[in-house]
Amino acid sequence: MKLNHLLCLVISLGLLSCIQQSEASKTTNRNLSKLEQKKEADFKFWVWTGASKERSDSAYTAEYKKYSENGIDAVLINTNTDPGLLARLTPLAKQEGLEVHAWIMAMNRPGDSIALQHPDWYAVSREGNSTFDNRPYVDYYQWLCPTREESRNHVLGLVEELSKVEDIESVHLDYIRLPDIFLPVGLLPKYDLKQEEELAEFDFCYCEVCLSEFEKMHHKDPRKMENPALDIEWKQFRLNRIKDVVDDAYEIVHKNGKQLTAAVFPYPEMADHMVRQRWDKWKIDQVLPMIYHNFYNEELDWIGFATRQGVEDLSAKETKLHTGVFVPAMNGDQLKEAILQAKNNGAKGVSFFDGGALKPEHLEVIKAVN
Template sequence: MGSFGKAVWAHPSDFGDRERARRMAERLSDAGFELVIPCVKDTRGYLAYPSEVGKMDPKLEGDPLGVLVEEMGRAGLKVHPWMCVFPEGEGSALLEGNPELSALDPDGKPLGWACPRRDEVRSYELELYREVSGRYDVAGVHLDYIRYAGPQMCFCPTCRREFRERTGRDLAELDRRDPEWADFLVWRAEPVTKFVEELRRAMGRSEISAAVFPGYPDCVVSVGQDWADWARRGLVDFIFPMTYTNSPLLVVGYTRNHLAQVGGKVPVWEGLGKRSSQSQLSAEVLREQVEAARCAGAQGVVVFHYGALEDVDLEMLREVG
């Protein structure tokens, strides 16, 4: 393997205009970063570029992704546009016209997500990926929220019907003590994995990276996300587990498990939460976690998120890798 990889997740507020994008490219290239992952579809369903498929965030102007791609290209950094795949909220062009594609909870309430089992849903998300990769000069694309919202999704009529056709059972009566629960888990994860297969076919040799839950295989059970399977089958090119914690001890343990799960098939870059809902790291602790991930065998790190990175963090990161 080559040098230690460094990447960062970024929000439109970080790269919304030319000046900020240029400054960002400068700071990141000085610190030896090679990949930027800009959020271009948020959990509301809004996009950060003028799209012919979905809706751009009305608070944004011009073409934020276009500007970012130009500035990063000039600085020699790669870009993987980042989409939150299955959440479809107030900004969703998909659910606005087709509310019947909503994912439902057991009481029939919409969850603000689209149902992965519906072909129309996966086609829409795929169309967005085709649009960004076709229009912009990017090295690849990035998957996030490539999963269910939680154990209580999805109970839409299609999911209930298909489950009944397959098993003769009602989806609502199943629980983890049921002898058929193991089969149910496999059935539930299928459409999420199917989307990754479809994306692989659509992207050809373009890179695909995925932000995934750090606890594997628990995430197969909780959210239908079987990322080790995707990695082992070469459906993705990078696994970025979101190992957001204040504890370097957990970073070591998680990293070892992640590497064991993918069996060397693709690089694992540990996602570290400089500032996230579960962590807040000083420059010293961030350094400690980078070292912990590297010593445990990770091939790189991805920092969440650019807006939280101070100069002192970037100076520290310049020293590693």
């Protein structure tokens, strides 16, 4: 009799354990299924967001849950190139059904403890000033040279470390360019500037390595040109050096089973003109052009215009375009219009800058449009 009771107890405990495991499995599977559905969705919503070691896991879980429950599919996380922090946060975001992308400030490396030990790694202006200790526009502009082997390998090494983090979808390059030769027109009053031509103090990179490499190729010295802005080979040389970094990063991240994505200027011709960045020529999987209409004193329909320009420039490539929008400049109705402008002009999704700026009215719109 006691044996029968014991047998019943064992069976009951076994059944209870199976039920608990089944429920846990269902929860995990629901989140994984949600993630798979989002991967297959025709239109994706992304958000740029930051991170710090000091925040608790529960705080991150609450943040990621808020995004997921309101229709956002992917988070681009800036961990200040800390792969350990990224590895900690990735499963938390994935548990909420989100894709994870490792957001890195690439050529602009303010406060980089390794780079700061090498003053010669930094980009130099036509005036001869290095961003190591003479920074254009703002104090956090410390740009590395894309030509010098040591500086570019440092950036690529950071990319590789991030790309090795398990379960991320991509390494996301930001500031993958040279400093602004022209600021967006809406920002000029902030710096009390007029930029009607290429000014020497904002024209980079005139370091000894770039000048030497260019002279080997083209047998001329940009410092001796009457107007270097008119020399197409000199501009193309610098465009190509940025492209080289991107193309090498592409090979590295793909070797590690990840994609390469990037935050870029609104459309290729504009990026070429403003920051030495011609992203329609790159080897890259997805681009997120920052079409921040208010920076350029433009109306909301400019988001559609700039999106269409980029989509058409990428028409012969497999690279997908997702429009980036600046949330603080918009209320809920305006955000809805921005999303529709992007969607109706060929974007595959929209990315929001940034997570901290998303108010309840914005989240309601994102959820409803989705």
